[in-house]
Amino acid sequence: MKKALTFLVLLSILVNCQRNVEPEIRFQKPAHFPEPHYDFSYNPVTTAGFQLGKKLFFDGILSRDGSISCGSCHIPSSAFTQHGHDLSHGIDDKLTLRNALPIMNLAWQKEFFWDGGVFHLDLFAIAPIEADNEMDETITNVLEKLRRHPQYPQLFQKAFGTPEITLDRFLKALSQFQLMAISANSKYDQYKKGLTQLDAQELAGLQIFQQKCASCHKGELFTDNTYRNNGLPIRRFMLNGIDTIDTGRNRITLNEQDKFRFKVPTLRNVEVTRPYMHDGRFRTLEQVLEHYSQGVQDSPTLDPLLKQNGQLGIPLSQDEKDKLIAFLKTLTDEEFLRNKLFQQE
Amino acid sequence: MNKLKLKIGILMLSVGFFACKKQHEHSEPAPDPNKKGSAEVYFDNFVGTQEFRLNTTYTNSTTGESFKPTMLKYFISNIQLKTANGTVYTVPQMESYFLINAEDPASKKCIINNIPEGDYSEIKFLVGIDSLRNTKPVEERTGTLDIAGAAAGMYWSWNSGYIFVKFEGESPQSTAAGNKFRYHIGGFGGYSSPTINCIRQVSIEFGNDRLKVRQGNTPSLHLIVDFLKFFNGGYQLKIADYHTVMFSPATATIAVQIANNYQNMFKYDHIHDHGH
Incomplete structure (x- = not known):
């Protein structure tokens, strides 16, 4: 019994240590890059914020029927583009107007989309969520679904201190994930x-x-x-x-x-x-x-x-x-x- | 006998008159600018002389077109009140965004608190959302401006910016599917490149009337918003010509003209000294 207890204590120390060893996720400007355009003072990247953003990015819960996530059209191994499609496909296999742009080095971008219609990264995700040929969902309903979800309130608490799920926090978490997609080592x-x-x-x-x-x-x-x-x-x-x-x-x-x-x-x-x-x-x-x-x-x-x-x-x-x-x-x-x-x- | 009746009548009238005046003066002491009060501003929607109601058919006698509104929402913001002697009170901006929604009768009443006491003779406001707020981070878009809350459906996500006026309905003159007409007017002038600006400032004077704001007494101002003028203004909007005007190169000039029309939809109606 004593041995088992000691073992358990040791194990938990080990697990904790390992957790501590994992590097914290922070934004770091590559030395040869200019200063980023994104204002990180509003939304500093944290490990918990990044992990929440990542989960959201790959979660179909953002779409009307659960079938489409951000990652459906922005595949990491293709520099977050939709490999092989000319015009990207959204919900119900509907065509979109354009070819999905890569997600990388977004901290240095001033405007988003091929036409620059969105002028802040934090405002971006609303567009694909609400477009009827992309995710065809309302942002209001996405937040409702997340609030009812068994895990998300906890993840928001980890990232932002309280379990409250607001549009601001939702968008900031998504931005944190995307901002870390930095390609500077070719x-x-x-x-x-x-x-x-x-x-x-x-x-x-x-x-x-x-x-x-x-x-x-x-x-x-x-x-x-x-x-x-x-x-x-x-x-x-x-x-x-x-x-x-x-x-x-x-x-x-x-x-x-x-x-x-x-x-x-x-x-x-x-x-x-x-x-x-x-x-x-x-x-x-x-x-x-x-x-x-x-x-x-x-x-x-x-x-x-x-x-x-x-x-x-x-x-x-x-x-x-x-x-x-x-x-x-x-x-x-x-x-x-x-x-x-x-x-x- | 007749003379007596007349005299009594005159006497009664004048008593009534003075009594009324006296009561009037009694209830509104001289304003003390160090004290604060509240006021209600009502945006009473009309179509000409008729009250505006959703799912009711109206006829525009100027164009001969008829229309049945199914949705009407518009933003009012950046309210200022001015006294007859020129003192201006600017409502703190975050307390000065209102969304009037025909589906929600309570929304036509905009309550403004913490106004310095005064006899106000004019109101100024914007139809729409000021340019700067359109460019603010999400955390500064709360309450009425929450894109996932009160302002849902009043925001273009693909072209970041609020829709200022959203007016939809059906009309036999519309050639669109389901005879629908849809006017979504917005555009704050552009972020990095200039584009249309459909924000309009409205100033309305109350004639000889005054909005007497006092601590503990909340007067109400009633403005009439005549949606017939949405069609019949400096520009004659015909549903048959344009059943859909949103943010698009093809109808950019029409959107601006509609904004000019809606700038002139508002007029002073009356004030209740003691609210409602």
């Missing part, structure tokens, strides 16, 4: 830190990239966070029975000059975020480069950088394209893509 990053070398092909690709791509895909985040018309041919398509033309940023500003402008996406992990463009029309990086060199269409809102000296597009030889693709693949961050922290349990 081969390119290691090269920047002097930890590895790029091969000749990749280096040549980097040089071409800096000359021909980096004015939009700028800096360590590989985007300047602007909206641009990159000359894609305009597509008319049926979206769940409605004849649709996606005018991009124009839907948010209602400004003619913003017609067909879309957010410049980051290129980190671009190798695994196919298909490409707001409507996922290109399946490969080769097709993307083909578009920039041969396929750019003129229109009143075409980005001036794609029409320099009266010439449409960006001139690229086959050799340059190969080198560019070799470089783009150095942006793949295996550590990020395989990180257990983000995988559904």
